Amino acid sequence: MWRVLQMLAVLAFCVGFQSRPAQACGVCVELPEYSLADRILSARVIVLAAPSPDNPFRFTPVSVLKGTPEQVEALPEIPFLVDSVLRSAFRANPDRTVLMVYGTGYQDKAGRSLPSGWTKGFLMTPDRAHFLETLRAEGQGWASGAPDRAAQVAFFSAYLTHEDRLLRNTALIEIHRAPYWLLTHLTDAVPTAQLLQDLRNPNRLAYAPALIRLLGLQSDPKAKERVRLGYQSALRSGDLNLYDWGLAGIAVDGEQAILEIEKSLERSERTADEKRFLIRSLADGGTTYPKLRPRILDVFRHQLDKDSTVAIWIALAVRPWGTNALNPNFEAIMAQNDLDPATLFLMRAAIEADEPG
Numbered sequence: 001m002w003r004v005l006q007m008l009a010v011l012a013f014c015v016g017f018q019s020r021p022a023q024a025c026g027v028c029v030e031l032p033e034y035s036l037a038d039r040i041l042s043a044r045v046i047v048l049a050a051p052s053p054d055n056p057f058r059f060t061p062v063s064v065l066k067g068t069p070e071q072v073e074a075l076p077e078i079p080f081l082v083d084s085v086l087r088s089a090f091r092a093n094p095d096r097t098v099l100m101v102y103g104t105g106y107q108d109k110a111g112r113s114l115p116s117g118w119t120k121g122f123l124m125t126p127d128r129a130h131f132l133e134t135l136r137a138e139g140q141g142w143a144s145g146a147p148d149r150a151a152q153v154a155f156f157s158a159y160l161t162h163e164d165r166l167l168r169n170t171a172l173i174e175i176h177r178a179p180y181w182l183l184t185h186l187t188d189a190v191p192t193a194q195l196l197q198d199l200r201n202p203n204r205l206a207y208a209p210a211l212i213r214l215l216g217l218q219s220d221p222k223a224k225e226r227v228r229l230g231y232q233s234a235l236r237s238g239d240l241n242l243y244d245w246g247l248a249g250i251a252v253d254g255e256q257a258i259l260e261i262e263k264s265l266e267r268s269e270r271t272a273d274e275k276r277f278l279i280r281s282l283a284d285g286g287t288t289y290p291k292l293r294p295r296i297l298d299v300f301r302h303q304l305d306k307d308s309t310v311a312i313w314i315a316l317a318v319r320p321w322g323t324n325a326l327n328p329n330f331e332a333i334m335a336q337n338d339l340d341p342a343t344l345f346l347m348r349a350a351i352e353a354d355e356p357g
Contacts, residue, residue: 035170035173035174035177036101036119036121036122036170036173037135037139037156037170037173037174039101039103039119039121040101040121040132040135040136040139041135041136041139041140041142042103042104043066043101043102043103043104044066044067044071044102044103044104044116045064045066045067045071045072045075045101045102046064046065046066046067046099046100046101046102047061047062047063047064047065047067047072047099047100047102048061048062048063048065048097048098048099048100048124049061049062049078049097049098049099049100050062050090050094050096050097050098051082051087051090056082056087057081057082058077058078058081058082059078059080059082059098059100060078061078061100062097063097065132066136067102075102075118076117076118078100078118079117079118080100080118080120086098086123089123096123096124097123097124098120098121098122098123098124099120099121099122099124099128099132100118100119100120100121101118101119101121102116102117102118102119103116103117103119104116122166125164127162127164127167128164128166128167131159131167131170134155135155138151138155139152139155149178149179149182150182152174152178153174153175153178153182153183153186156170156171156174156175157171157175157186157189158171159171160172160175160186160189160190160214161189161190161191161194169207172207172210172211173207173210175210175213175214176207176209176210176213179284179287180213180247180284180287180288181284181287181288183213183214183217184217184251184288186214186217187217187218187219188217188218188219188220189214189217190214192215192218192220192222192223195211195214195215195218195223196215196222196223196226198211199211199212199215199226208240208241208244209241209243209244212227212230212241212244212245212247212248213244213247213248215227215230215248216247216248216249216250216251216252217251224252227245227248227249227251227252228249228252228253230245230248230249231245231246231248231249231252231257231260232249232260233245234246235249235260235261235263235264235278236264238264238269238270238271238274242274242277242278242281243277243278243280243281244281246261246277246278246281246282246285247281247284247285249261249281250281250282250285250288250289250292251285251288251289254289254292255292255295257285258282258285258292258295258296258299261278261281261282261299262299262302264278265278265279265299265303266306272309275307275310275313276310276313279300279303279310279313279314279317280313280317282296282299282300282317283296283316283317283318286317286321287320287321293321293323297318297323297325297326300314300317300318300326300329301325301326301329304326304329304330304333305329308333308336308339311330311333311339311343311347312340312342312343312346312347314326315330315343315346315347315349315350316346318350319346319349319350324351326350327350327351330347330350330351331351333347334347334348
């Protein structure tokens with residue numbers, strides 16, 4: 001039974017505290033959960049490919065960067081076709097190549113096992129070749145065991161202003177996935193004008209979470225004003241990227257933003273998903289800025305007194321803080337008889353974590 005409760009709690013964490021927009025829409029595209037950098041670092045085989053002499057619409061390996069020629073020969077053929085854009089590139093320079101990666105299978109967030117197969121990377125350039133070489137050298141330990149997230153942030157942040165948009169996008173994906181407390185040193189890492197331009201571009205919508213978080217770290221008054229407009233609007237409407245605007249607001253306005261988030265939590269039209277994202281923004285804000293935790297704990301205490309349905313998310317939020325400030329609230333809720341097992345498990349864990357050994 002204990003194992004079942006642990007699994008329920010982990011499932012609740014994975015489903016509820018992921019960095020996703022607060023609402024879905026038909027035209028929105030989320031960033032990949034398993035990035036190209038992940039695929040490169042965990043690849044079984046990496047090759048450079050070019051159009052086949054026998055069929056100019058099919059790719060064939062011309063250089064092996066990882067693995068052996070015998071391994072490449074034993075793999076399925078590269079399934080991708082040479083599209084019109086790449087055909088133009090190859091006509092202009094027949095010596096160009098495309099990165100292809102054959103990776104192991106992996107599990108997505110829903111627990112589905114996805115099979116091994118080829119992934120098309122990018123058309124190679126000197127800058128991209130240098131990126132690939134450096135990534136493989138510095139990231140050798142990232143694909144196994146606990147990754148060094150600080151080292152990852154340091155590596156990818158260097159590409160946030162690169163002139164190659166593909167490399168900038170790759171960096172934004174990894175910044176998006178990093179714990180927020182590892183990003184606070186990136187103050188002014190990207191020009192405010194670039195961040196604002198990307199936020200206005202509907203084709204850059206998938207990168208908005210990372211852009212918003214970086215905007216909140218700017219020292220530029222213009223950036224701060226844009227963050228204030230953004231988080232106040234999101235808190236009123238429950239808009240997309242509610243979590244990210246809340247977090248950026250905390251970075252800019254501290255306790256004032258926390259007050260606004262508390263007001264938003266108490267709005268009658270606030271959905272369960274929206275509450276979860278607001279609680280998560282408070283949680284990550286408190287982890288990043290410990291001096292704000294007392295005020296955030298006050299908000300959590302009031303929420304627990306009013307709405308026991310948020311208890312599971314608040315228990316997740318405060319467990320890393322090592323505080324027993326909410327134990328009386330958790331104990332009062334646990335005294336109820338209608339709690340689901342996952343909520344009960346997490347509140348017990350939160351209380352027991354603060355008990356002397």
